[in-house]
Structure formats: C-alpha cells, structure tokens
Amino acid sequence: MASEQAVWTAEVRTDDADATRTLAARLGAGLQAGDLLVLSGELGAGKTTFTQGLGEGLGVRPGIISPTFVLVRIHPSLVGGPDLVHVDAYRLDSAGELEDIDLESTLATSVTVVEWGRGKVEQLSDSRLEVTLLRATGAHAGEDLVFDFDETGEADPRTIRIEAYGPRWAAVRPFGS
Template identity: 80%
Template sequence: MSEPAGGGPEWTAELTAVDAESTQNLASRLGAALRAGDLLVLTGELGAGKTTFTQGLGEGLGVRPGIISPTFVLVRVHPSLVGGPDLVHVDAYRLGSAEELDDIDLESTMASSVTVVEWGRGKVEHLSDSRLEVSLLRETGGDAVGELVLDFDETGDDEPRIIRIEAFGPRWDSGPVL
C-alpha cells in the first residue's frame, strides 16, 4: 500500500454531527462523492454509529435500502438502484487477521463496488492503494483532558458525534470531498 511520505494521511477532515440524522446526511454527501473501487474503514466502539453512517453512505450512493448492522453476517452486498457501484458492507469485528479477511474474497468486488469495512483497521489496507478511515467519536464531558467515549447513548438521546475522516493514497490527493 502506498502512502504519503511519513505514512500520514493526504488530508484530515473533522466534522460534527449533532444527531443520527445529521450523521446520515453527512455520510450521504460523502456517498455521493464515492466511486467504484473506493475503500472505507469505519472505526468506533459498538454502538458508535458505524451502521448509521453506512446507511447514509448507501443513500448517497443510491443503493437498495435496508442497511443493517452486519454483526451476524460478515459481508452483505447492497445493489445500486441507480446504475452506480454496489455497496459492500463488511464486519471484520470477529476476524482476527488480514488473512481471515482475505478468505472472504473482497478482491473480487473491489473494482466494481464501494467497500465499507467496520473494524477493518490493520486488516484491509492491502486491498487498495487508497482508502478513507472514518472514526466516529462522541464527547462526553469527561475531565480536563477531553475524554472521548465511543458509544451511543442507549436511552436514545442523540449527542453530537465527531466524525474524523482521514484520506490515504493517490485517490484523495486533490483534497477533502466534504
């Protein structure tokens, strides 16, 4: 995988989504800018909003609705309804290594789809020379250090999320898409 000198991202964007709906809207805007072959790695603890974000991506891509958490399925394909790329949604949470992920054979769909891998950091970088790493974080007061807690409030109260997007590789060298 080729990365900029020093291994850092081409660019980083940090956005705030005030609730689940704004998370989906932001992701929908990003989805409209994606194309076949793009790889996204989603990071955030259980309940952080990775699936909510992916639902927005799907809307922006114009894929079949019904994106759910892939917790009990390793890979789910959401076909395009508008002639664009399909969305391949992957949960790498239970996979221990890049070798186990290779057994899924994502290489066969990478060129024709947008691939979103939850829990994929350290496991999927070899699939493409470019990727977006999206981290979903929720600030919860905490101490003076600014503690970040990565989970949704189970009471249903939406709290602001920080969505950090880091772009790696030549696909993203022209700057942020949002």
C-alpha cells in the same frame, strides 16, 4: 501497498443520528467504484448509521443493518452506480482471514466499507478513507469530545474524523478540509 501518511484529514461534528446519516450521504454521493472506507469506533458509535448514509448517497438498495451476524452483505445500486459492499471484520483476527472473504473480486466494481478493518484491509488498495466515529457515552465523555451526551436520546452528538490516504484522495477534499 497503502501509503502511510494521510493526504488530508477532516473532522466534522454532528448533533444526532440523522445528521450523521446526512453527512455520510454527502460523502457517499461522491464515492466511486473502487473506493475503500475503513470505519472505526466503539460499539454504538454510529458505524452502521454512517454506512446507511453512504448507501443513501450512493443510491443503493435500502436496508443496511449492522453486519454483526453476517460478515459481508452486498447492497446493489438502484441508480446504475457501484454496489455497496458492507463488511464486518470485528471477529476476524488477521488480514489472512479477511482474504477468505474474497473482497478482491468486488473491490474494483463496488464501494467497500469495512467496519473494524483497521490493520486488516489497508493492503487491498493504494487509496482509502479511514473514518473514526467518536460518540459520548456518559456525562463526562472524556477529552476527545467537548459535549455531553443526552441519555434521553434527544441528542446524540458525534465527532467524525476522516483521514484520506493515497492518490485517489490527493485532490478530493470533501467538507472543506
């Protein structure tokens, strides 16, 4: 069972989708087979953009898209590293429904990223990263964010909070956390 207290937390702000991809690529370069990431955030917050960056860092086959209409998609490594398993748990109501996907069969040999997986996948591993993406959605984004969103698309700032759980992450602290 996954530990309940984070061993560390990092919070990083990015200015646009490219910066979000770059940050995720840096993280992806340090991931290894067996790593589990749980992505959270509102629709349009950048979960797929983040996953695209992870894929770049891992060196997997490009073409990562939102898994909205596919529950699981595997992106094979092009560099001999682990594959990336990209999961959308949005329409799943429980951890029991997630078992039908059989993630256990690929977890040890792949990096597994589950969008909307909080409360559904923690039992899969004793270690995980929970990544929350916060994105402004209007002129007054709320107390969590201290910037305004430029609706022209020129700026697309996000706050990315990464919480690490379990022994895998006890000694690994990316981004100077």
